[in-house]
Amino acid sequence: MMRLHILLIAAIFCAGISNATESGGQNTIRGADLNNNGIRDDIEAYISKQSYSTAQLAAITRHARWIQSAVIFTSSNREDARIIAVEDGKAIDCIYEKFQSPDSPASPAAVIIEIESLTVNTPARKKSYQKFNELISGMAFQLQQGNTCE
Numbered sequence: 337m338m339r340l341h342i343l344l345i346a347a348i349f350c351a352g353i354s355n356a357t358e359s360g361g362q363n364t365i366r367g368a369d370l371n372n373n374g375i376r377d378d379i380e381a382y383i384s385k386q387s388y389s390t391a392q393l394a395a396i397t398r399h400a401r402w403i404q405s406a407v408i409f410t411s412s413n414r415e416d417a418r419i420i421a422v423e424d425g426k427a428i429d430c431i432y433e434k435f436q437s438p439d440s441p442a443s444p445a446a447v448i449i450e451i452e453s454l455t456v457n458t459p460a461r462k463k464s465y466q467k468f469n470e471l472i473s474g475m476a477f478q479l480q481q482g483n484t485c486e
Contacts, residue, residue, distance in 0.1 A: 364460045366408050374401040379454055387441060395434045395485060396447060399427040403455045406468040417471040425477060429484035 367376035375383075379400050383393060402424035409420060428448055435444040456465045 364458070365464050375404055376455065379404070379451070382454060383451075389434070391485070392431075392434045392440075395427065395430040396451060399424065399431055399448065400451050400455065402427050403452055403465075407456060407461050407465045409464075409468045409471075412471070414471050414475070417468060418475060420468075421472045421475070422477065426480050426484040426486075429480045433485060 367378065369376055371377075371380075373380070375397065380397075383396050383400060386393065386396070388396065402420060405420050406417075406424065409417060411417070428444075431447055432444040434440075435442060435447060456462050
């Protein structure tokens, strides 16, 4: 089941995400991702400099990947957008789980907001992210069950 889910997500990426480049090959929306892990290099560098536990870093990295997916999503297919939103919801749940301790270095909400603001940091990215959110506007989502930090 997990393998099918991963294949479905890969198909959505191929169908619904654009490179969105300007003249000269400079990426405007996607940004640099030299290792092709789905997270912009500047965001990845920021995350790696944080003094969080390995589990917290994994949760943040997962959220960063899904936010980036939403920013570069160009399909008009609402169900494809729903899959990204559900996966990011799981990543957010995981952040809340990993940052719930009173001695945590940051609050879960602060971490989520920080990653989103760093990722959606230009007018073009804001516009693209807004289009994604318009696609999922009005959808109902269930609360996640079980371990969302898979």
